[in-house]
Every structure is written in C-alpha cells, then in structure tokens.
Amino acid sequence: MNKQKKLHEATNDLEKEYKGIQIVEITPNDWDILKFNETCHIQSGLSWSKDQEVESPEEGDIAVIKINNVLDGKLDLKNPLHLKDVTDEQIEKNKARKNWLIMIGSNGSQERIAKCGLIKEDMDFVFASFLYGIKSKVSNLNSYFLYYLLNSDKVQKRLQSFTSGSTSLNNLNKSILEKLVIPAPKISEQRKIASVLYNVDQAIQKTDEIIEQTQKVKKGLMQDLFTEGYYNHEEFKEASRFSKIPIKWEVEKINQISDVIGGGTPSTKNEDFWGGEIPWITPSELTELDSNIVSKTERYITEKGLDSCSAKLLPKKSLLLTSRASIGMCVINDVPMATNQGFQSLVPNEDIDIWYLLYRMRFDSPYLNSIGTGSTYSEVSNTMMKKIDIPIPKKEEQKKIGRTIKSTDEQIFSLKKEKDRLHCLKKGLLQDLLTGKVRTKGKDIKVSNEVLEAENA
Structure with missing residues (x-):
C-alpha cells in the first residue's frame, strides 16, 4: 500500500466530516501513521465555582493551571490561581503529571486554540476546564516529539480550522482530537528529533535568562548613575522632586x-x-x-x-x-x-x-x-x-553616563537578535524535521535525558 493511500485511509473518517481537509501531509515511507485516540489519553480539566477561588496558597487545597498559564508553547506558573473545597478524588483525576501536554481547547481567540505546554515534573496543580490533558499511552510515541509536533505551525493551523462555537468563544471539541492521525517515525528517530528541538529551546531559555539578568543590571546601573553620578561624588543634595543627586549637578x-x-x-x-x-x-x-x-x-x-x-x-x-x-x-x-x-x-x-x-x-x-x-x-x-x-551634570559626565548605559543596552540588543535567530532556527527545524524533509535517522545525535524520560516504558 503506497503512502498516499495509507494516509487517505487513516484520515477517511475526518474527511467525511471535513471535505478537502487533511490532518497530515505526505511524510517519508518508513514513518507510521498513528491514530490519536489509540495512542493518547485525552482528558478534560476541572470546573469550579467562583466562591472556591482564594487569593493565597494557605487558603486553598490546590493550585490550578488556567488558559492564561499556557503561553507560546510553554507553561508560565508564576502566579497561579488557588482553589478551596476541592476533593481528593477531583485532585487525583485532574492533577498535572509529568510528560502530560496541556492544550487550550476553548478560547475567545481562535489563534490561542490548540496551544500546548509540556509538564516536565509532577506538580501540585490541577488543570482547568477549557484545557485538555494529553498523555502518550504507548511506548512508540515520545511526549516531547508529540509536544513539538502539535505546536508546529501547520498542525496548529489545521487544528484551529476545526474550531466551532460562537463569535465570543471558539471550541476544539474532544471528538475532533480523538479522530486525529499523526505522522511518527520510529521511536529512535523521534528521540533525536525531539532532542535537537529541545536543545534549541534550552538555548532560547538560556538567552532569555541572560537578557533578564542584563536588564536587571541596567536598571540598577541607571539608578546608581542618576542618583550618585559617574564620578566619585562625596556630597549630595535634595532638589525639586529628586531625593538625591550630586551637589555639583x-x-x-x-x-x-x-x-x-x-x-x-x-x-x-x-x-x-x-x-x-x-x-x-x-x-x-x-x-x-x-x-x-x-x-x-x-x-x-x-x-x-x-x-x-x-x-x-x-x-x-x-x-x-x-x-x-x-x-x-x-x-x-x-x-x-x-x-x-x-x-x-x-x-x-x-x-x-x-x-x-x-x-x-x-x-x-x-x-x-x-x-x-x-x-x-x-x-x-x-x-x-x-x-x-x-x-x-557637566557635559563630560553626561557623556560618561550615557555611554555606560548605552554599552549595556547594546549587549541586550545583541542578545535579543541572537534570541530571534534561535527562534527562526527552531521554526525551520520544526518544518524540516517534523515532515521528514531533514532526517535524523542514522545521524550521530545525542539524545537528552529529558527526552528519554518523556515516554512510557
């Protein structure tokens, strides 16, 4: 059976409902076509009432991952909502677990639908309704590979095209997800693909951290230079709205x-x-x-x-x-x-x-x-x-202050350009690796431990 015929049969159920729309593209002949409902567990999140929401962790039973915690392919859990009066049974059923994907299923913006974050460690969180928890339940589908596949631009657009609902709320129904078919190479190649993309993500994260630290340095530098000056001033004054500036200014x-x-x-x-x-x-x-x-x-x-x-x-x-x-x-x-x-x-x-x-x-x-x-x-x-x-200050000191901050700014701009370059690299790799245009099969690529841990035994 040729590849195109195999793909047509695998997507036949969907094509009856959505004429002319294919979920997957032609991929290498040695890749498998996996039915989503047979390879993944899909679960809706927890619903609650407004009076269960509390402001502090001390008042609540559990923190909850909401739609606004899923951002650009990652989870941002800095300021989670907390809930009270949540039963142990509800927590057990909806708890966020390692290697689960959290996908947005409903949102006012269609562009937010199907965005996914990956849970990298078991956490004391549950996930909310309007979100889906997705977990590979087979040994031949790596969670990191699935995460990158579902977050790729073309797959995102396909999933978003299946949304339904009112003008104020778009929904990606669970029944649609259950009918999806996905292309997947052998698990050894999935691991290599995921490791390449994971390493780029790590480089992006590291660059982000350096940018954040450099911005903090710049903020402190500006505070010092605009209150104490560039030179070693010994005398200071209050003037107008300024609580401290060099007396010579x-x-x-x-x-x-x-x-x-x-x-x-x-x-x-x-x-x-x-x-x-x-x-x-x-x-x-x-x-x-x-x-x-x-x-x-x-x-x-x-x-x-x-x-x-x-x-x-x-x-x-x-x-x-x-x-x-x-x-x-x-x-x-x-x-x-x-x-x-x-x-x-x-x-x-x-x-x-x-x-x-x-x-x-x-x-x-x-x-x-x-x-x-x-x-x-x-x-x-x-x-x-x-x-x-x-x-x-005197113009000579103005120049010293301006050039000192400018030098730090130039470092930040350079880091941001490097981050943009890495994002472009990742976008290209997502397209090439996840369609089989560029193969990792037979290549000497080190598989990261994090990727290895993201699959069933």
Whole structure:
C-alpha cells in the first residue's frame, strides 16, 4: 500500500466530516501513521465555582493551571490561581503529571486554540476546564516529539480550522482530537528529533535568562548613575522632586536645555501630502523598534504635507519622546524626521549629550506618566513638558553616563537578535524535521535525558 493511500485511509473518517481537509501531509515511507485516540489519553480539566477561588496558597487545597498559564508553547506558573473545597478524588483525576501536554481547547481567540505546554515534573496543580490533558499511552510515541509536533505551525493551523462555537468563544471539541492521525517515525528517530528541538529551546531559555539578568543590571546601573553620578561624588543634595543627586549637578527646566516641539498629521484625504521623502513617525512604531536609533519609518510625507499641519522637521539627533497614551517612549532620529501629534520631541542645545538625555527621560518615564492628564487618554502637553525639571551634570559626565548605559543596552540588543535567530532556527527545524524533509535517522545525535524520560516504558 503506497503512502498516499495509507494516509487517505487513516484520515477517511475526518474527511467525511471535513471535505478537502487533511490532518497530515505526505511524510517519508518508513514513518507510521498513528491514530490519536489509540495512542493518547485525552482528558478534560476541572470546573469550579467562583466562591472556591482564594487569593493565597494557605487558603486553598490546590493550585490550578488556567488558559492564561499556557503561553507560546510553554507553561508560565508564576502566579497561579488557588482553589478551596476541592476533593481528593477531583485532585487525583485532574492533577498535572509529568510528560502530560496541556492544550487550550476553548478560547475567545481562535489563534490561542490548540496551544500546548509540556509538564516536565509532577506538580501540585490541577488543570482547568477549557484545557485538555494529553498523555502518550504507548511506548512508540515520545511526549516531547508529540509536544513539538502539535505546536508546529501547520498542525496548529489545521487544528484551529476545526474550531466551532460562537463569535465570543471558539471550541476544539474532544471528538475532533480523538479522530486525529499523526505522522511518527520510529521511536529512535523521534528521540533525536525531539532532542535537537529541545536543545534549541534550552538555548532560547538560556538567552532569555541572560537578557533578564542584563536588564536587571541596567536598571540598577541607571539608578546608581542618576542618583550618585559617574564620578566619585562625596556630597549630595535634595532638589525639586529628586531625593538625591550630586551637589555639583544643576537642575534645569526642559525648555532651558532644549526646544520642545510637537507633531502633527497631514490630511490623509489629500494624496499630495503623502508618499514624499520626509520620514514621519507614530508612537506605535517605537514599540516595534529593536534599537535606540530610528532612520526609517512606515510612512513618508511631502513638503506640502509638512507645511499643511503642525508637524515640524526635527534635526538629526533629536529625542523623539512620546507624550500621549504610551508616555515616555523615546528614540534618537538618525535623519531629519517629522512626528505625529503623539510626541513632544526635544531638540537639545550644545551643552546636552543626546545619550544622557535619552536615558534620563526613560528613567523619568514613571514620573511623566504620573503627571499626564486627559479624560480620553493621558497626555503630557507641550506646556507641561517644558516645565519638567531635569538634573544636568557637566557635559563630560553626561557623556560618561550615557555611554555606560548605552554599552549595556547594546549587549541586550545583541542578545535579543541572537534570541530571534534561535527562534527562526527552531521554526525551520520544526518544518524540516517534523515532515521528514531533514532526517535524523542514522545521524550521530545525542539524545537528552529529558527526552528519554518523556515516554512510557
């Protein structure tokens, strides 16, 4: 029997209900096609009433894994909900156990459906309704292999296409899962595939940990530099809203050290205002930047567009500072640029180092948010921005402070790029390894202990 015929027969039940939809693709001839209901145990989670929920572990019988604990292919159990009045029988039936997958079965967002996390150790948790617990019950299906297979992009899209329900709640019915068929190589190859992907995941996790630690170092560094200075100052003072700064530092109003310039938006109904050569930026673009410097924008305006509104052309090395909604985000422009009305940008005078100003304003972001006013959205006006106090050391010390923090920032950006590279690598490996395009069969690949432990004896 050829492979395509074998796949057709294995998916026949589903194709009767979902014409034209196949659950699996053509895979190597030596891979098996496993029926999900014969190889996996599928269990719905625990339901409870609102009055069973408690705020602290001391008040509850058990912690519970909810939908919001399943994030991007992993379990985040930092702040679990706790329940009281849960019987021993309920705990035993719904307890989270090692090598079980926890899958989202119902959610308002279809894109969240079928996301899975893997339980790596037995835990004092139960899992909630709207979640499925899935466990391999055969010796020829490794739980890590199953975890990576179910979380792969193509399988996720297939599963999400089977959802039903109202516009507010999407459901992946248990009956659909029971009818699934999955491609699987021999267990030895599953272990190698899972080990390759596991090692990439470990590298991503390690990079995440280094990023987190470096960000903590940066936060402490900024706190020290903006309160004690770069040099070994011995005398300090309280000034304005600042509880501690070096006595030699001055406190100036922002309009004493820079021009404060707002932005504007040309009419979108006039085509003559758009598609020019002047970069024009909005606050939403800052959230997507992976740099402290911006040179390109999503949209460009013409000279006519600039002249038609309150936007101004900001010189190179201005500080583009958001003043509305998300207050306090800032970057340095590397080319002349205009902004929309969500900015109050600073054009510093020659006595101010732009990198010092960037990090000083980021450090003061909580204060900027605290003084924002407005009923529809919070905003710091041009007048308010001009009156804000800012500590100013001599320019030489400004440069030392700015470059010191910048060096740490560059490490963080480099680590984030490495993390992005690893995610791209993993995405490619998921596609290649789980379809058999790239084979591990016969390759000298060390199988990790964690992967070996993720299967039935």
